[in-house]
Amino acid sequence: MIEVEINQRLGDFQLDVGFSGDGGVTALFGPSGSGKSSVIKIIAGLTRLASGRVVVDGTVLADGKGRHVPPYRRRIGVVFQEARLFPHLSVRNNLRYGRLFTPRDQRRVAEEPVIETLGIGHLLDRRPATLSGGEQQRVALGRAMLASPRLLLMDEPLASLDVARRLEILPLIEALRDEFGIPIVYVSHAVEEVARLAGKIVVLEAGRVARQGSPADVFRIAADRFAIMSVVEGRLGAPDDAFHLTPIETPAGIVWLNGLVRPLGRAVRVLVHATDVALATRRPEGVTIRTVLAGTVADIPDGSGPSVTVDVALQGGTRLAASVTRAAVAELGLEPGRQVFALVKSVALDERPL
Amino acid sequence: MPELSPDAWIAIALSFKVAAVATLWGVPLSTLLALVLARGRFPGKALFDGVIHLPLVLPPVVTGYVLLLLLGRKGPVGAFLDQHFGIVFAFRWTGAVVAAVIMALPIIVRAIRLSIEAVDARLEQASGTLGAGPVSTFFLVTLPLSLPGILVGATLGFAKALGEFGATITFVSNIPGETRTIASAIYTASQSPEGDAEALLLSVIAAVIGLAALVASEVIARRFRRASS
Numbered sequence: 001m002i003e004v005e006i007n008q009r010l011g012d013f014q015l016d017v018g019f020s021g022d023g024g025v026t027a028l029f030g031p032s033g034s035g036k037s038s039v040i041k042i043i044a045g046l047t048r049l050a051s052g053r054v055v056v057d058g059t060v061l062a063d064g065k066g067r068h069v070p071p072y073r074r075r076i077g078v079v080f081q082e083a084r085l086f087p088h089l090s091v092r093n094n095l096r097y098g099r100l101f102t103p104r105d106q107r108r109v110a111e112e113p114v115i116e117t118l119g120i121g122h123l124l125d126r127r128p129a130t131l132s133g134g135e136q137q138r139v140a141l142g143r144a145m146l147a148s149p150r151l152l153l154m155d156e157p158l159a160s161l162d163v164a165r166r167l168e169i170l171p172l173i174e175a176l177r178d179e180f181g182i183p184i185v186y187v188s189h190a191v192e193e194v195a196r197l198a199g200k201i202v203v204l205e206a207g208r209v210a211r212q213g214s215p216a217d218v219f220r221i222a223a224d225r226f227a228i229m230s231v232v233e234g235r236l237g238a239p240d241d242a243f244h245l246t247p248i249e250t251p252a253g254i255v256w257l258n259g260l261v262r263p264l265g266r267a268v269r270v271l272v273h274a275t276d277v278a279l280a281t282r283r284p285e286g287v288t289i290r291t292v293l294a295g296t297v298a299d300i301p302d303g304s305g306p307s308v309t310v311d312v313a314l315q316g317g318t319r320l321a322a323s324v325t326r327a328a329v330a331e332l333g334l335e336p337g338r339q340v341f342a343l344v345k346s347v348a349l350d351e352r353p354l
Numbered sequence: 355m356p357e358l359s360p361d362a363w364i365a366i367a368l369s370f371k372v373a374a375v376a377t378l379w380g381v382p383l384s385t386l387l388a389l390v391l392a393r394g395r396f397p398g399k400a401l402f403d404g405v406i407h408l409p410l411v412l413p414p415v416v417t418g419y420v421l422l423l424l425l426g427r428k429g430p431v432g433a434f435l436d437q438h439f440g441i442v443f444a445f446r447w448t449g450a451v452v453a454a455v456i457m458a459l460p461i462i463v464r465a466i467r468l469s470i471e472a473v474d475a476r477l478e479q480a481s482g483t484l485g486a487g488p489v490s491t492f493f494l495v496t497l498p499l500s501l502p503g504i505l506v507g508a509t510l511g512f513a514k515a516l517g518e519f520g521a522t523i524t525f526v527s528n529i530p531g532e533t534r535t536i537a538s539a540i541y542t543a544s545q546s547p548e549g550d551a552e553a554l555l556l557s558v559i560a561a562v563i564g565l566a567a568l569v570a571s572e573v574i575a576r577r578f579r580r581a582s583s
Contacts (some may be wrong), residue, residue: 046482
């Protein structure tokens with residue numbers, strides 16, 4: 001449980017941010033310069049809080065009135081954008097570093113499961129300089145975990161990696177989240193990352209909280225139709241090896257994902273751009289679209305532009321935004337309560353971040 | 355081939371003893387000073403920096419004279435140490451060590467300071483977030499990463515201490531077997547009509563030792579650069 005309230009001037013930048021988070025991942029999301037990293041530094045104690053409060057698990061770490069617990073007494077782990085491994089220590093000793101300073105009765109995270117989850121067992125005797133960027137970041141994740149922190153901060157941990165490495169590490173962060181139960185505050189400007197990881201998203205804009213809520217709520221609201229996204233959740237089914245597709249089973253139907261994604265049964269989220277969704281009043285035939293989800297129209301906002309974002313309630317309750325022309329809405333006679341089928345192009349979906 | 359006199363051998367041995375002890379005291383002291391200069395922020399830092407480097411620009415005889423005034427038996431510090439601890443520096447080889455430490459300090463501090471400043475402060479920050487306090491971070495991160503500079507500083511400081519003359523002879527004089535180092539022995543030999551050969555030989559020895567130290571420090575620095583890249 002974390003509670004953050006910051007009212008502070010940093011140079012010529014005013015930061016006014018308040019949010020709270022419970023277990024799981026709380027994402028700070030926003031463009032660069034929106035103040036995300038400053039918030040992380042204040043929570044970690046690397047920047048002194050001038051006014052506000054930082055409370056973790058009921059302990060006040062900083063109150064802007066003279067209370068400032070130094071970073072090394074906060075037991076808050078940080079994974080930085082750069083791995084920041086100690087170059088003079090082996091991977092093994094990097095991993096064990098935080099343990100030295102963790103009181104025996106608070107060493108909740110054991111070495112083996114972390115090393116196994118991150119797949120770094122074969123690197124233990126190497127020096128950081130000999131590791132690839134992705135390997136370094138995996139070791140940095142392990143190092144932070146093994147200090148058994150009560151909160152883990154991640155400041156754009158994937159930003160300096162290429163797409164393939166991100167794909168490799170994102171599931172590891174998911175696994176850490178699910179297996180070790182340490183709450184995480186995750187900073188990123190990548191929609192796919194936060195949508196996949198976070199239970200709660202805090203959107204920062206120019207030093208303020210623009211909105212906050214679940215991924216599904218946060219991304220459904222945007223002025224620009226290309227920025228409107230829905231989050232659909234389901235479980236991975238058995239991949240179709242011949243055609244390189246993986247089904248995600250949802251109550252409204254099967255979402256087909258590009259590529260072979262495992263393991264079977266894992267809960268996953270996909271982001272669906274509103275502009276990639278079409279609506280039909282009958283289950284269509286003779287189209288190339290593979291993903292057909294059943295639901296009813298929940299809302300059609302009034303508007304005068306050429307397009308409109310229709311809010312569809314899928315079977316099972318998930319909301320899906322579909323950006324369609326007003327002309328089509330009129331022609332099909334779409335109105336709230338009407339049964340529809342949402343069509344999503346499978347090629348628009350995959351699990352790849354970015 | 356001229357032979358070295360037994361006195362000259364004693365001077366060489368004494369020089370090594372003085373330089374070794376001066377290095378052992380000077381390096382930890384310099385590391386502390388370098389840390390303060392590299393990471394500390396306090397008013398009067400430039401002045402503090404200047405005082406440490408003063409022996410570099412003062413005539414060595416002035417440094418020696420100041421030491422004599424302060425640490426001599428009748429000097430304020432010297433009298434105190436003598437009365438309370440029975441420690442006497444004046445005209446003792448230990449005084450030669452003090453003079454050598456003071457004269458070598460600027461060189462050692464500079465080498466170590468550059469090395470500490472080259473340590474990525476973000477690593478120290480990471481160490482803090484892993485629970486290490488400032489002292490642990492210094493010994494586990496900053497110090498090991500500054501090791502090349504410390505070794506270079508130690509080597510250069512050793513060479514400087516070995517060759518120190520002006521401050522030493524002013525502070526502790528030129529007593530055979532007690533404070534007559536290589537440099538003082540050369541000076542003595544050069545002042546006597548028959549001493550030319552010995553002065554020359556000792557000079558060559560001093561030059562060889564100095565050069566060896568410079569080469570050693572360069573080799574150390576290069577090896578570390580290669581190891582860390």
